[in-house]
Each structure stands twice: as structure tokens, then as C-alpha cells.
Amino acid sequence: MNNFSVDLTNCDKEPIHIPGKVQSHGFLLAIDKTNYSISYASENAETFIGTAVSNILDQPVASLTGFIKQQEPDFNLEDLLKLGMIRKSFDAISPLPVEINNKAYYLIINQSATNWLLEFEPLTLQYDIQSSIGRSASSMLQGKSVPALLKAGAAEVKRLIEYDRVMIYKFLEDGHGEVVAEEKEKHLEPFFGLHYPASDIPKQARELYKLNLTRLIADVNTIDAPILTFRENTPLDLTNSSLRAVSPIHIQYLKNMGVHSSFSISLISNGELWGLIACHNYSPKFIDYKAREGSKLIGEILSSALEFRQEEEDSEIVEGFKDTAIVLAEHLSRDQYLVDALTGHSTTILNATQGAGVAIIFENKLKTIGNTPEDKDIWELAEWLKNNSDESIYYTHRLSEIFNPAKMYKQVASGILVGSISKSPDEIIIWFKPEQISKVNWAGNPDKAAAPSEGLLQLSPRKSFEIWSQQVNNTSEKWLPEEITSVLRIREIVVAHINKKANEIRLLNEKLQTAYEELDTFSYTISHDLRTPLTSIKTYAELMLKNKSIDENGQKMLARILTGADKMNFLIKEILNLARVGRLEINFERVNMTSLINEVTSEVLTAYKADKAELILGQLPDVKGDKTMLAQVFTNLISNAVKYSSAAQKPRIEITATENNSEIVYAVKDNGIGIDNRYYDRVFELFKRMDNVKEIEGTGVGLAIVKRIVERHSGRVWFESKLNGGSTFYVAFKN
């Protein structure tokens, strides 16, 4: 009939709904809907009804009347089938208690394409099970959480069918299964928490579990009965059959576990197979049809409760994520620093996913919460992400297989979910999920001898666990769509926040820029306009001094006016210089520093009449820059050196330069009064003069000009100094 040969490689293709065999604890007849004749019969029917199958095949259904007795006197199978057809269902008819050779049986009728399936199985239950099912349901529903509900469900099924082990087996996203609840006899090794690879329950088996909600394998050691027919090439579809024989692979699987009888109840949630209640007995144990139907009812109640509770729990998770986003948005609006807002309170970005750790990299700083790889590993990972992902969101649940260095820390970071938070690819948040295997508890003793590892025999729970372990090696739990949505939400909040801040800074910058330009123009104009009346004041004073009729006192006062005017004039000139540095364009050329420095020093030394100062000049390499401005820089620096060392016994000024690949650094060193380092930051500020130089002439503009010129040359200026120990000013120019 059916020559499909089965091995492990084609497990997924085995046509198990048309096995051509039934389990032999009952027997099957098929009745052709068109002519009410017996179209198929299982070979073992003979042992029940006492006549060879060949005698009844293709005979009218009425021919069975002699073999099968019903409690009601005028039992007629044909009428029964017609009744079922009119009602379009046999639910009200099945199971029909009948008697064959003085033994009680149930007749269960189902549809199969153009046939009716008539299955006879022993009636064993002597009491009514209905009332105990009601009690089971209500005690089961007291479980508040999903795990409690499952545990109670398993307990109730176990009570009802009295099997050695009842497990609730949940199908996870990738098809693999996990035992999420278990009720068992004490002496049995627990399977709770074990994971099984998807291949343990192949896809077409899962489809059948959706159509046929219970499945009994009464005894794995009995020999199946073949289905006989005279119809060639039209195997009987046994989808709705409860006697349907079991795949040899599955039988072997059960045998490996020492299971003699197996029973399963499908748990359906939102139209999908959520899981199974899998029941094992370690000796043959048939379950009466009514008990099976009772279990099915418990399964259905559990399914709908699950659906509800799971939705409740899922929506709790989603609500939790949403709350996190709201709280973080509040922190961001209140806190000064972004990273503090996201990590510093009781609700943090860690709450945005179900990850076990999170890292944020912002403004070149790294901050982590929870279980994360080490900082150096995160930096390396971030660098890799920068080069390998230009998406705003990136996630994987098998990082170490894509990014080799992650093997070192796969225990904590097999899963990563990355959200960029600014235009810079360096600024990101990474959530981490641990490797799944490290989360799983192996309930049994993994060293206990497993079944021989050849051929079909390799299937066993422990082997399954090993297979699954290999499959999930290097992987974390997958990132849920809810988690990704949550990260997108957080990302949007953070990005909007950063943009807002950036915008504020940009506007401020523009305002500053304008203000700066205005200030330059203003200082230029004001200085210019101030000079004209100042010149008049000075000149009139000079003219009056020429007047011999003014007495000595008047002469003195006029002299004071002149001094004041000169001071003011000098100050204005300096401000004018400073403003001009900002306004003028830089004329880059190669400047001969030896001649520039020589000119400047001789001018300065003359101006300050510093004949006794010793001047030491080192190598003075050429510099690229604006000659006039460079002269200003060195005039200021050398003037300072001369001025502030003038009180020294032997003033010494050294001007040297060092050159490396990128910079030429000039140093102007004196042995003068020095600068108190407490005021380091104020030295280059406009009009800031140190306490110890009050006696020395100066405006506080010189170093501000130096700084401005050097900055306009993209150079650097700094100093080293000690109070009363001299100062060295350094100017670095780009080479």
C-alpha cells in the first residue's frame, strides 16, 4: 500500500496522516459515503468481530449488524450515518457504546474525504468523569500567572489520566520546545526546563496537533494493524482518526525514553499551536475515550486561559516599555546630562528591553548597567558596529558568529540590540542578552549513560537536549518585536533631545558669532572715534604748555593731562590691534623667523632700554604665517619677557624652537617674576593682569592678541611658569 521508507533525514517528509496502519488496541472500518459499503478495514478487525476482513470488504454496512450489538434493540449503522450526515456532525453520536462478542466498546465516527471512519475501541471507564472535570477546571484557573496556570493544568491532567509524567511543552519562536511545567511521580527524573530541538516534533506533526487535539499512543510495543482495501492507489486519510498508527521514529523516540504509553493534548493560542500537554506512562496504559475528551476539555480551557493571561503579561511588558520611555523623556527634560538622565535613576534604559545589560556611548564616554562585556570589549564592538552597520537599529541574537571577538564574552552578549542616538556613528546604545544555553538548567544528570548513539536510537531526551544545546550554542533569546519597537521609541526620544540641544547650541553659536563680529566692528569704530578727540586733548595741552604765562602749577596739571591722554591712546591702540586681528585676512607666507626675531628683539630692547638683558637665540626655523601678525606675537611675548625680568639681577631671555613632524614650537623664556599658577586660565584673558605686575606698565591686551593670532593660525599657545621662577611661553605652529 504505502512504501514510503522513513529515516531521520526525511523525517519532515514522511506522510504520517496516511500510514495505512492503525494501533491495534481498537479496529477501524471505513464506509464509502456514496454506496454505504465497507471500503477499508483494519486487518485486526477479525480478532474483534471474528470474521476475516476479506469477508466484509466491499459489503454493505448492514452486513455488520450481526457482529455489533447496541443497547437499543433496532440498531442500524446506516441510519446512524445518515443521521450524522443530516446533522453534519457526529459529535452528538460519538462515542456510541456498543457490544462486540460480549465486550463493551465505543464506536467513534469521523469524516475522511469520501468515507466515514468507524473506529471501535475498548470502553474501560466505569464511572462518570464529567463532574471531576468541572472541579479540575476551576482549581486550575486559580493560577494567577502563566507558570502557575500551567503547573495547575499539568496537575489536573495527571489526576484525570493517572499517567506517570505530565509535562507542558511550549513551542518557542524557532520551533524548538521547552518543558515549562511538569507533574510526575517522585522517583522519575525531572524533565522540567529541558529544551528540545524543533526536529523532535516535525512540522507536519505540529499541523496534525492543530487538527486533532488529542493523541493517544496506547502501547508502543504492540504491532500496528495494516488497513486493507480493494481500492488501489487511494490511501485512506487518517487525519481525524484517533487510532492512527504512530510514526516508527516517534515510537523509537518513546521507547528510548522507556515510555510505553503516550498521550498528548494540543494547546492552541490565537489559532497557533502554543504547545502540548505531553503525558508519559512507563507501563502500557490505555485512556478511555471519555477521559481523553475530559483532558481535551481541560486543554481547551487552559488554552483560552493562556491566551488571556499571556496577552495580559505581554501587554504588561509593552506597558512597561512605554512607561520607561515616558520616564526617560522626563529625566531628559529635567537633567543636565544626557547619560545621567538615561542611566542615573531607578528607571534606566535597561528597562527598555528585556536584555540583561546595556551600554551607552556618548561624547566618547562609556557607561554600562547590568551584565555587559568589559569596557574594552564594548569599545571594540562599537568600532566594529561603526564599520559594519549604517542602520539606525541593528540587532542579532548570534553575535559571536558574525563578530569573532564576541566569542570571548558570548555568555553575556550573544544578543545585541543597537540603536544609534546621533548623527555620529560613535554614539550608540547597546543592549545585551546572554547566551541562551547559559540560562538553561539541566535538570537531570548529564553524565548518565544515554541510549546507544546509532541510527534511530540516538533520539532520547538527553540527546535531544544536546542537539538543542548545539543549535542554540552562541545564540541568545531573540529580540522581540516589542523590544525593537521600544528601542526605536527610546531612540526617537534621545535623538530628538540631542537635536533640540544641538539646535540650541547652534543658535547660540550663531548669535555669539554675530556678537563677536559686532564687537570687533564696535571696538574698531569706537577706538577710532575716541582717538580723534583724544588727539585734540593732548595737542591742546601741548600747545598750552608752550604758553609761558601759565604758572608752574598749571604746567604740572597740563603734564598730567598729557600723561593720561598718552595712556589712553596706548590702550585704544591695543584694542584696535586686537580687533584688527579678528578682522584682517591672514596672508600666509613662509616667514624668515631669524630676521623677524632679530628685528623684534632689537626694537623691544631699545624701547625698554634693557641693555643689561642677556639674549640667547637658538635655532629659529621658518614658519608659515602672516608676517605682520607673527611680528605682533613675538613683539608681545618678547616685550613681556623683557618687562617682567627687568627687575632680575641678570635678566636673561631665551628664544628657541623645536620642530617635529607636525609642529614647530617656539619658546620664549625669561627669568623674571613668573606667574602664579592659580591664575593659569586668566593669563590669556583680555584686560586680566596678575597681582604681581601692577607696578609694571601694561594693558592686559598683549597676550589676548597673541592668543587670538595663534588661534587664527590654527596653532596653540601655552606657558609654564613659577612664581618668582620665570616664565616660558610656547607657541606651536602647524608645520
Place this chain on the structure above:
Amino acid sequence: MKTPDIFYVEDDTDYAFFMQSAVQEVKDTLNLTIVEDGKEALTKLQSFVDSKVKPKLILLDLNLPGLSGLDLLKFIKDIPYLKSIPVILFSTSDNPDDVKASIEFGANAYLAKPNGYENLVKCLHSVHDFWFNQHLRLN
């Protein structure tokens, strides 16, 4: 009409006063004509052309109300009769841009106004020595 030795355009009456005084100090026979704005200067310059008399030296303040020193400079250099007269731009500004522009427009010299009276006198001595003695010798 008496030919001025120096024709000076200056809106700052104080400075005009200093100049007058300083010029006398350099050489009391030097004849200085001062006008206060560009419009007046134009009229005067035109009268030089018409009467065929020309000053030996023209000093122009750069910043004048209305017509600027540079405008006057252009005007002078465009008129054949006047263009041979040495013109010195005279300003408080020592802005290199101003100096550059003045020379480009044909100024013979650019002088930043000296600070104080003594300096002004010194400056005018130099001007006098160069433009009235040496310069004449060159001619």
C-alpha cells in the same frame, strides 16, 4: 588770487587749528589754505583750474563728510592741470587697507596723523623738507 603753498581739506576744526599753528612753527612764511568739507574743496580746486594757479602741496583728510578724501584724490588726478600736484592723504587711521587704497588712487604719500603737537611739528618738518626742498630740487 594768492597761490597757497599748501591746500588742506580737514573737517576737524581742532586739527585744522593745530595744523595752522604747526605749519607756522615749521616756517612762518608758508601759506596754508584750509577748507572744511569735500564740496567746498571741489569749488576751490575748480577755481585753481580756472585761475591757473596751483598749490605746491595738497593734504587731504581721509574721512570727510560727503565727499571723502579718496573722492577728492580721484578728482584731482583726473584733471590734467592738477594731477601733477603732490597729494598726501592725512588720517587718524593707520589701517593698511586705507593706505593701500590711497596709494592705488595715486596719492603721493599717506601720513597717519601724529600723536600730539610735538610729533605733528616734527612730521611737518619732514614734509616740508621733502616736498618743498628736495622735491623742488628733483623737479
